[in-house]
Amino acid sequence: MSSGSDHESGEMPEEVVEFLVESNENLDRLDQDLMALESNPHDKERLSSIFRTIHTIKGTCGFLGYSKLESVTHVGENLLSKLRDGTFVLNATLTDALLAMVDATRAMLHSIESTQSDGDGDYTALVSLLSELTVNGGEGSAAEADGAANVDGESEPTSVLSQNGDERSVSSNALVFSTKKPDAPPVSASGPTELAAGVATVVDSSESGEVAEPTSVTVGTSSQQEGSSSGSSKTTAPENHEGTPVSADVRSVVSDSSIRVDVALLDRLMDLVGELVLARNQILQFTAAESSSALISTTQRLNLITSELQESVMKTRMQPIGNVLTKLPRVVRDLARSCSKLVRLDLEGKETELDRTIIESIKDPLTHLIRNGVDHAIETPELRKAAGKPLEGVIAISAYHEGGYVNIEIRDDGSGIDPEKIRAKAVEKGIHTPETAQKLSDRDVINLIFSAGFSTAEKITNVSGRGVGMDVVKTNIERIGGTIEVSSQVGIGTVFRIRIPLTLAIVPALVVTCVDQRYAIPQASLLELLRLEREQIDADVSVLDGAPVYRLRGHLLPLVDLAEVLGISDGERPWTKESLNIVVLQAEETQFGLVVDGVVDTQEIVVKPLGRQVKAVTTFSGATIMGDGKVALIVDVAGVAHLGRVLRTARDTESKATVTRQVEDLGEKQTLLLVQVGDSGRVAVPLQSIDRLEEFRADAVEWAGGQPVVQYRNTIMPLLWLSTAVGLTSASDPGETYQVVVHSANSRSVGVVVDAILDITEQRVTLDQYAARLGVLGSAVISDRVTEVVDLSVIIGDFLSDLVGIGV
Amino acid sequence: MSSKSTRNSQQYCTFYLGDLLLGISVEDVQEVIKTQDMTPVPLAPGVVTGLVNLRGQIVTALDMRKRFQLNGGFPKPPMNIVISQEDGAVSLLVDEIGDVVSIDPESFEAPPETLEGACRELVTGVFKLEHSLLLVLDLAAATAVEEVAAA
Known part of the structure; x- marks a missing residue:
C-alpha cells in the first residue's frame, strides 16, 4: 500500500511516478492552452480540456496526500469552472493568475519529485488571489493585467521578478512578501518565489494597453515590460538564482526518461515491419538459388535484423x-x-x-x-x-x-x-x-x-x-x-x-487450405489436428441425419465442412474422399472438428481489420498477408461454429452432470409438441411451456420497433422465428399463414413462429446432449426420428432481453 | 462537393463503366493500379470481388459493374482505382481509366430526373462536357455495401 502517508520512504511509489509524468506533460500543454484561450476566450473545448487537466491533478494529488498542491489546484479549478460556466470571460488578469497557478503546480511537482513532498512553500497568497478572482472575475481589480512577464510559462525568474519591486505594486505588497522565504530549501523555494512573482504581476499590473492584443502577449511585451521597470528593485532576484536551479530545470527528470508515442504511429511501424518481413522472405527465397556467399551472409544478417526489429517494435506496444x-x-x-x-x-x-x-x-x-x-x-x-x-x-x-x-x-x-x-x-x-x-x-x-x-x-x-x-x-x-x-x-x-490474448496485432495461427484458398485459424482455439485415412473414416465417421460426427477417443465430435459453411463447396462431401483433415477447435464451450482440404503450417500472422464492406461476414475476424504477399482471411472460430450449427459436447464433468440431470428430468413421460422448422428440421417443445397455438395470416404481421408484431387479444405480440432462434434455416416457402406457438411470460406474450405443427406426443424422452446449445436442451429420438428438444423459456428470455432496448 | 464547387476549376479522374463516363475528384483517389491478385471473401456481398494487398494495406475491391447493376463482366482485366477512406482503403474495379479532366464547376447539374435505377443513387450530379456527360460518382454511396449476402 503506497499512498500519501508514506512518501517519505525511499523509493518513489509507482503511482507517484506516473502522476508526475502525466502531470508534467499536462502542464506543458496547459501553458499553451491557456495562452491560446486568452486569444480566443470562447473556445469551450479548450477550456474544458484545461479544466479537466487541473481537475485530474487536483484529484490525484488529493489521493496521494499532497494537500498543498491540492489546495492550489482546487481554487484554480473553482476559477476555471466559473470560466467554463461562462460566469466570467478569460482576461489577461485571470490568465496570469491561472498561469501562476500552473507554475506553482509545476514547482510543487518538482519538489515532489526530488523530496517526495510538495514542499514547504507558502501559497496562501496565490490561493487567496485565485479565490478573490473566483468571486470578481478579475474585473474588479483596478488594473488590467499585462500578463506579459509570466505568460511564457518557463520565463526566466529574473524577468518575472523584475516587476516584483515595481513601485506600482502598492496594492499587492502583502502578496509579494509571502514570496520571500530565504530559509526555505532550495527546491521548494523556487516554486513560491517564481510564483508569487507571477501573482505580483497580476495584481500590480496597470498597463492596460497590453491587453488589447492577447495573441502577441509573449516575449515582446515581456522585454518591453522589463525595460520599463529596469530601474526598479531586484532584491529578490539574486536569491532566487541561488535558490533555484533555473525554472527550466523544473521539467521533470522522471518524465524525460520516457516519451509518449501515438499508438497510431506504433501501428504504422508495425505495418511497415510486417512489410519488411515480407520483403525479407522474398529475398530469402531468391538467394536460396544463389551461390554467392557474400550475398547469402548479407541476407542472413538482414534476416536477423528484421526479426529483431519486429520483436522490438512489438515490444513497444507491450506493457x-x-x-x-x-x-x-x-x-x-x-x-x-x-x-x-x-x-x-x-x-x-x-x-x-x-x-x-x-x-x-x-x-x-x-x-x-x-x-x-x-x-x-x-x-x-x-x-x-x-x-x-x-x-x-x-x-x-x-x-x-x-x-x-x-x-x-x-x-x-x-x-x-x-x-x-x-x-x-x-x-x-x-x-x-x-x-x-x-x-x-x-x-x-x-x-x-x-x-x-x-x-x-x-x-x-x-x-x-x-x-x-x-x-x-x-x-x-x-x-x-x-x-x-x-x-x-x-x-x-x-x-x-x-483469459485474454496477449496482443490483438500478432497471433500465432494455423494456415489451412480450402478450395484453393488459404485461411488462417488463430491457434488459441486450436486443440489438435487429425488426419484420417479411408479405413478410419469408414470406422469412425458417421453421418447422423445429415450431420457428420467423428468418434474421437470415445466422444462424438461434430464435424463442420469449412467449404460448406463458406458456401464454396463443390458439393462433394469431404468424408467420402480418401482422406480427411480435421482441425479440432474450441469455440466457447463447444468443441468441433473443422474439415479442411489441407494443413499448410503454423506461423505468426499480423492481424489486419477487414473493411466495412466485409466486416459483417461473421466467419472472418480479419485478414493477414502471407509470405508470398497474398491476402489470407482469418477464420473466426466462433462465427464458423455458429454458422456450422455446432453443438456443445459434454467432455468435462460438470456439463456431464448437467446432461444427466436433464435426462433424468425428461425421464418421466412428457407431453411434447412436435413442430417442423425449416424444410426438414424437427423440433419438440414441452407442452407445459406453451399457452396457445394460433394461426396468423402473413399480411396480419405489422412492424413496431424494427420487430415483426401481430395484434393479439388487444395487445401487441412480438413474433420470433424459431428457426432463427435455434440457428436452423427457415422453410423455403413460408406460405400465406404463420403457425404460431404462444408463450406468455411476465404478462407479455411472445409468438414463436414455426413452419408447421406436426403432432402432439406423450412419451419418455432420453435426451442426448447432441446439438445442445442456447435454447436447445439436446436431441432425442421421438417417433422414430431425431428431434431437437427446445427450451422455450430460454429462447424467449433471450429474445426479450434483446428487445429491452425498445421498451418491451 | 459543395465546398469544392466554389473553386475555379476542379480536377476529376474519369473512368468508364460500359457506356457510362464517370468521374471522381482527384483528391479522393489514392492511386490507380492494374488488376491485382485477389483473395475472394466467401459469404461477402456480391459486389466485393476480394481483398488486395497494397503494400501491406489490405484493400477491399468492389466490382463497380455489379454496383451499377450493369450486365456482363469486365470486357478485359479491370483497373483498380484505390480510394482512401477513413476506415480503410477500397478499390473500385472499373472497365477502363480515362483522362484527368479539369472542369468548370459552373457546368455542374443535379442528376437528370430521367436517370434511373442504381445509377440514380450512385451519382451526385452531372458535368456537361463538350462532347459527353460526366457523371460524378457518389463515393459514399458506391462504397456502402454493408449488407451480408449469405449469413
Whole structure:
C-alpha cells in the first residue's frame, strides 16, 4: 500500500511516478492552452480540456496526500469552472493568475519529485488571489493585467521578478512578501518565489494597453515590460538564482526518461515491419538459388535484423499488467474501510506483459471484479469469525502467460456465490421460471451473474449493486477476444478466470487450405489436428441425419465442412474422399472438428481489420498477408461454429452432470409438441411451456420497433422465428399463414413462429446432449426420428432481453 | 462537393463503366493500379470481388459493374482505382481509366430526373462536357455495401 502517508520512504511509489509524468506533460500543454484561450476566450473545448487537466491533478494529488498542491489546484479549478460556466470571460488578469497557478503546480511537482513532498512553500497568497478572482472575475481589480512577464510559462525568474519591486505594486505588497522565504530549501523555494512573482504581476499590473492584443502577449511585451521597470528593485532576484536551479530545470527528470508515442504511429511501424518481413522472405527465397556467399551472409544478417526489429517494435506496444494491478490495492483499501471489512489484496505476476490496447480494456473489468469482491464476496469480520475464517479476507490476483494468452485469476476467500440465491433472483427477475431455474446446473446458474440486469446485492450500496456490472465485464472481455469464467463454492470463495490474448496485432495461427484458398485459424482455439485415412473414416465417421460426427477417443465430435459453411463447396462431401483433415477447435464451450482440404503450417500472422464492406461476414475476424504477399482471411472460430450449427459436447464433468440431470428430468413421460422448422428440421417443445397455438395470416404481421408484431387479444405480440432462434434455416416457402406457438411470460406474450405443427406426443424422452446449445436442451429420438428438444423459456428470455432496448 | 464547387476549376479522374463516363475528384483517389491478385471473401456481398494487398494495406475491391447493376463482366482485366477512406482503403474495379479532366464547376447539374435505377443513387450530379456527360460518382454511396449476402 503506497499512498500519501508514506512518501517519505525511499523509493518513489509507482503511482507517484506516473502522476508526475502525466502531470508534467499536462502542464506543458496547459501553458499553451491557456495562452491560446486568452486569444480566443470562447473556445469551450479548450477550456474544458484545461479544466479537466487541473481537475485530474487536483484529484490525484488529493489521493496521494499532497494537500498543498491540492489546495492550489482546487481554487484554480473553482476559477476555471466559473470560466467554463461562462460566469466570467478569460482576461489577461485571470490568465496570469491561472498561469501562476500552473507554475506553482509545476514547482510543487518538482519538489515532489526530488523530496517526495510538495514542499514547504507558502501559497496562501496565490490561493487567496485565485479565490478573490473566483468571486470578481478579475474585473474588479483596478488594473488590467499585462500578463506579459509570466505568460511564457518557463520565463526566466529574473524577468518575472523584475516587476516584483515595481513601485506600482502598492496594492499587492502583502502578496509579494509571502514570496520571500530565504530559509526555505532550495527546491521548494523556487516554486513560491517564481510564483508569487507571477501573482505580483497580476495584481500590480496597470498597463492596460497590453491587453488589447492577447495573441502577441509573449516575449515582446515581456522585454518591453522589463525595460520599463529596469530601474526598479531586484532584491529578490539574486536569491532566487541561488535558490533555484533555473525554472527550466523544473521539467521533470522522471518524465524525460520516457516519451509518449501515438499508438497510431506504433501501428504504422508495425505495418511497415510486417512489410519488411515480407520483403525479407522474398529475398530469402531468391538467394536460396544463389551461390554467392557474400550475398547469402548479407541476407542472413538482414534476416536477423528484421526479426529483431519486429520483436522490438512489438515490444513497444507491450506493457506489464502491473500498470493496472498496482492501482487496485488502493481501491481495495478504501472500499474495505468504507464497508468496515478487513481485506488484503495479493498480487502475483505483475510483470506479465501484454499489448497496451488490451491493458486499457481490462482495466475497468478488473476494477469492477475487485470492487465486487470486496463489497459482496468478503464477509464482515464478525461473520468471518463466526465462520471460523481468518478475520482478514484475501483477494488474490495472479496473472501469467500461457500459449499466446494471458490468464488472470481473481480468487477470494469470501462467502461464495449461492446458486439457490441466484435461482431465486432469476425467477424474481423473470429470467427463468421456477421450473427452468431448477433445471439449470449450479454452474449455469452461477454464470447467470453475467446476464444483463442481474444483481443480487441485497441492498444497493454506493459501490456496486446496480446490476450493471458483470454483464459489462463479460462484454468488455469478450470484445477483446477473451473469456471469463466463474466458479464458486459457498462459504469457501469464488474464482474468476479471465483469459485474454496477449496482443490483438500478432497471433500465432494455423494456415489451412480450402478450395484453393488459404485461411488462417488463430491457434488459441486450436486443440489438435487429425488426419484420417479411408479405413478410419469408414470406422469412425458417421453421418447422423445429415450431420457428420467423428468418434474421437470415445466422444462424438461434430464435424463442420469449412467449404460448406463458406458456401464454396463443390458439393462433394469431404468424408467420402480418401482422406480427411480435421482441425479440432474450441469455440466457447463447444468443441468441433473443422474439415479442411489441407494443413499448410503454423506461423505468426499480423492481424489486419477487414473493411466495412466485409466486416459483417461473421466467419472472418480479419485478414493477414502471407509470405508470398497474398491476402489470407482469418477464420473466426466462433462465427464458423455458429454458422456450422455446432453443438456443445459434454467432455468435462460438470456439463456431464448437467446432461444427466436433464435426462433424468425428461425421464418421466412428457407431453411434447412436435413442430417442423425449416424444410426438414424437427423440433419438440414441452407442452407445459406453451399457452396457445394460433394461426396468423402473413399480411396480419405489422412492424413496431424494427420487430415483426401481430395484434393479439388487444395487445401487441412480438413474433420470433424459431428457426432463427435455434440457428436452423427457415422453410423455403413460408406460405400465406404463420403457425404460431404462444408463450406468455411476465404478462407479455411472445409468438414463436414455426413452419408447421406436426403432432402432439406423450412419451419418455432420453435426451442426448447432441446439438445442445442456447435454447436447445439436446436431441432425442421421438417417433422414430431425431428431434431437437427446445427450451422455450430460454429462447424467449433471450429474445426479450434483446428487445429491452425498445421498451418491451 | 459543395465546398469544392466554389473553386475555379476542379480536377476529376474519369473512368468508364460500359457506356457510362464517370468521374471522381482527384483528391479522393489514392492511386490507380492494374488488376491485382485477389483473395475472394466467401459469404461477402456480391459486389466485393476480394481483398488486395497494397503494400501491406489490405484493400477491399468492389466490382463497380455489379454496383451499377450493369450486365456482363469486365470486357478485359479491370483497373483498380484505390480510394482512401477513413476506415480503410477500397478499390473500385472499373472497365477502363480515362483522362484527368479539369472542369468548370459552373457546368455542374443535379442528376437528370430521367436517370434511373442504381445509377440514380450512385451519382451526385452531372458535368456537361463538350462532347459527353460526366457523371460524378457518389463515393459514399458506391462504397456502402454493408449488407451480408449469405449469413
